[in-house]
Amino acid sequence: xxxxxxxxxxxxxxxxxxxxxxxxxxxxxxxxxxxxxxxxxxxxxxxxxxxxxxxxxxxxxxxxxxxxxxxxxxxxxxxxxxxxxxxxxxxxxxxxxxxxxxxxxxxxxxxxxxxxxxxxxxxxxxxxxxxxxxxxxxxxxxxxxxxxxxxxxxxxxxxxxxxxxxxxxxxxxxxxxxxxxxxxxxxxxxxxxxxxxxxxxxxxxxxxxxxxxxxxxxxxxxxxxxxxxxxxxxxxxxxxxxxxxxxxxxxxxxxxxxxxxxxxxxxxxxxxxxxxxxxxxxxxxxxxxxxxxxxxxxxxxxxxxxxxxxxxxxxxxxxxxxxxxxxxxxxxxxxxxxxxxxxxxxxxxxxxxxxxxxxxxxxxxxxxxxxxxxxxxxxxxxxxxxxxxxxxxxxxxxxxxxxxxxxxxxxxxx
Amino acid sequence: xxxxxxxxxxxxxxxxxxxxxxxxxxxxxxxxxxxxxxxxxxxxxxxxxxxxxxxxxxxxxxxxxxxxxxxxxxxxxxxxxxxxxxxxxxxxxxxxxxxxxxxxxxxxx
Numbered sequence: 001x002x003x004x005x006x007x008x009x010x011x012x013x014x015x016x017x018x019x020x021x022x023x024x025x026x027x028x029x030x031x032x033x034x035x036x037x038x039x040x041x042x043x044x045x046x047x048x049x050x051x052x053x054x055x056x057x058x059x060x061x062x063x064x065x066x067x068x069x070x071x072x073x074x075x076x077x078x079x080x081x082x083x084x085x086x087x088x089x090x091x092x093x094x095x096x097x098x099x100x101x102x103x104x105x106x107x108x109x110x111x112x113x114x115x116x117x118x119x120x121x122x123x124x125x126x127x128x129x130x131x132x133x134x135x136x137x138x139x140x141x142x143x144x145x146x147x148x149x150x151x152x153x154x155x156x157x158x159x160x161x162x163x164x165x166x167x168x169x170x171x172x173x174x175x176x177x178x179x180x181x182x183x184x185x186x187x188x189x190x191x192x193x194x195x196x197x198x199x200x201x202x203x204x205x206x207x208x209x210x211x212x213x214x215x216x217x218x219x220x221x222x223x224x225x226x227x228x229x230x231x232x233x234x235x236x237x238x239x240x241x242x243x244x245x246x247x248x249x250x251x252x253x254x255x256x257x258x259x260x261x262x263x264x265x266x267x268x269x270x271x272x273x274x275x276x277x278x279x280x281x282x283x284x285x286x287x288x289x290x291x292x293x294x295x296x297x298x299x300x301x302x303x304x305x306x307x308x309x310x311x312x313x314x315x316x317x318x319x320x321x322x323x324x325x326x327x328x329x330x331x332x333x334x335x336x337x338x339x340x341x342x343x344x345x346x347x348x349x350x351x352x353x354x355x356x357x358x359x360x361x362x363x364x365x366x367x368x369x370x371x372x373x374x375x376x377x378x379x380x381x382x383x384x385x386x387x388x389x390x391x392x393x394x395x396x397x398x399x400x401x402x403x404x405x406x407x408x409x410x411x412x413x414x
Numbered sequence: 415x416x417x418x419x420x421x422x423x424x425x426x427x428x429x430x431x432x433x434x435x436x437x438x439x440x441x442x443x444x445x446x447x448x449x450x451x452x453x454x455x456x457x458x459x460x461x462x463x464x465x466x467x468x469x470x471x472x473x474x475x476x477x478x479x480x481x482x483x484x485x486x487x488x489x490x491x492x493x494x495x496x497x498x499x500x501x502x503x504x505x506x507x508x509x510x511x512x513x514x515x516x517x518x519x520x521x522x523x
Binding site for chain 1: 415433437
């Protein structure tokens with residue numbers, strides 16, 4: 001792999017940019033790997049990357065049904081924050097946020113991490129109390145957040161209307177070190193680094209079956225033939241249920257559509273991320289100037305990557321009240337992704353009933369922000385069989401009643 | 415947009431008139447059941463990529479709960495039927511079998 005640097009750019013500028021090599025290789029699968037990761041999205045690639053980097057496991061294949069980063073990694077609203085209420089969540093999301101800070105240097109790939117600050121508006125008395133509690137919890141967890149006044153909100157976001165009429169802004173939970181990153185670059189950066197370590201990223205390779213004997217995984221059947229493996233990681237978000245079915249167990253997740261949209265590009269007007277959980281909407285401005293808008297998930301099972309129009313309408317209608325400036329904007333693009341929701345709205349990073357099959361799923365509506373932390377923890381779990389970061393996210397928690405209840409703490413926008 | 419015919423008032427109702435109520439035909443487990451049964455009842459949904467039976471409520475209409483059979487991979491609606499039943503009626507199953515050969519669900523095939 002050629003390192004990217006200012007000197008590389010200068011060198012290539014002098015020879016008509018003919019010398020750039022492909023960022024990652026596209027090999028045919030081998031017969032056998034130490035570990036196979038199903039799913040070349042952010043979480044899958046990050047898992048493979050940290051398996052190699054932290055645990056020296058480099059005979060790894062990452063199988064992808066479609067194209068790399070083409071699922072939820074390329075469909076989210078790129079928000080990064082770690083202001084969660086529960087200790088287990090704060091630990092893994094804060095690990096992820098801190099890894100984002102150094103990711104560009106670590107991967108030698110510019111992921112355009114922009115710690116512009118994330119604000120969650122308190123628009124009801126309940127939310128004020130809830131977010132003050134979260135701020136206190138975060139202080140104990142070592143996550144830097146604070147509860148700020150409406151005046152501070154207005155000074156940080158001049159385009160906001162804090163007077164209502166329906167939902168006035170009464171304050172906000174502010175995480176100044178949260179922000180956004182370029183989502184595709186995160187997948188591409190990990191892919192390039194994985195490929196550089198000798199791992200095989202195999203795209204357009206659909207897993208059609210999972211082989212196991214005596215409770216131990218043997219390998220997978222794919223559209224490119226049968227591949228053996230010692231360890232298998234399933235990291236497929238929305239299709240978790242389908243893959244679990246192939247392996248012969250059930251997962252407590254349901255697949256639903258979550259949608260997002262962007263406006264036409266406008267001049268810079270908002271340099272922080274604003275989330276309004278009471279009205280189900282969140283918004284930030286991309287580097288291109290588009291307003292990136294997300295809302296709540298649909299309420300019914302869906303695998304089609306398109307959702308209900310009225311949810312978009314609800315989201316935009318609510319945001320217009322808080323941001324009157326966007327009322328005349330044209331919306332440019334609108335898309336959906338399939339997210340896997342768990343009962344307590346927290347992820348599952350766990351061993352499974354089949355030996356040496358590990359699963360990383362259930363990130364629901366909030367997976368992008370967790371990619372590096374999730375990969376870090378999942379790699380440790382796969383390499384060592386346990387990880388302090390994943391312990392509480394075990395599959396057993398549903399049977400034992402040890403939920404990590406973020407559905408209350410996180411409201412809707414995740 | 416999903417459109418269901420409410421089996422009670424007979425109206426072709428848009429999704430905006432309705433409220434989704436999750437998977438249908440769950441067997442409820444309460445006191446006296448095992449941990450596995452209770453966990454299964456509370457959390458382990460079928461979550462199929464394909465034919466799915468659901469509960470919906472005609473919330474901005476007659477207010478009644480009803481059942482619907484739908485495909486989660488295409489959003490095709492196979493039909494709706496009364497809430498007063500423990501499993502899908504024969505005519506709905508016949509429609510699904512005709513459109514999805516080889517389809518299986520629990521003990522039906």
